Amino acid sequence: MWLDRAHGEVGYYTTQMLTGRGCxxxxxxxFGRRRSSSCMYCPAVDTAEHTLFHCPYWNERRRAADIQDLNTDAFLRFLLISSDNWKKFEDFARRVLRDKDEEAxxxxxLEPSAFFSSVLVLENVYCWLSSIE
Structure with missing residues (x-):
């Protein structure tokens, strides 16, 4: 179902939000890039799931994207229903992660984008090294 979808190109911000590898x-x-795992906006541990579904700081953005009151399964169905839903998620991810980046x-x-570039390079080197027999 996910691989057969007709819409929903995955980009920089949507990848971060869907994989949890981001700001x-x-x-x-x-990775030792923060002193704490606490959210910058509330006392909870900040994960992609927390940002997407639970952090009260982003409630208004979730309402604007029509993703309030969704859990993980309902959210994935929401994305697959229409390209409009995907665009709402893209906009949410871009705005929220840019805001988090600016706040950091x-x-x-440490500027997150510089860190992520380093992580991607290391992951690519690891994959390349793993492929050598």
Whole structure:
């Protein structure tokens, strides 16, 4: 179903949101890029799921994207229903992750985009090395 969808190109921000590899404090904390895994906006642990479904700071953005009150399964069905739903998610992911990026820079954290570039390079090197017999 997911692979056969007729819409929904995955981009920079949607990939971060769908994989949890992005500007999420828990993810960055695992790599020593943050002092805590706590959300910048509330006391919960900041993960992609927390940002997408639970953080009260993003409630208005979720309402605007029609993704409030969804759980993971309902959210995936929502994305597959129409290209309009996908576009709403894309817009939500872009706006939220840009805002989180700006807040991280404002607080003096390592610029996330530079970190992610390093992670992608390392992942590619690892895959290449793993393929060598």
């Amino acid at each position: 999420f404090e828990e993810y960055l904390f695992r 820079r404002r607080r003096g954290y």
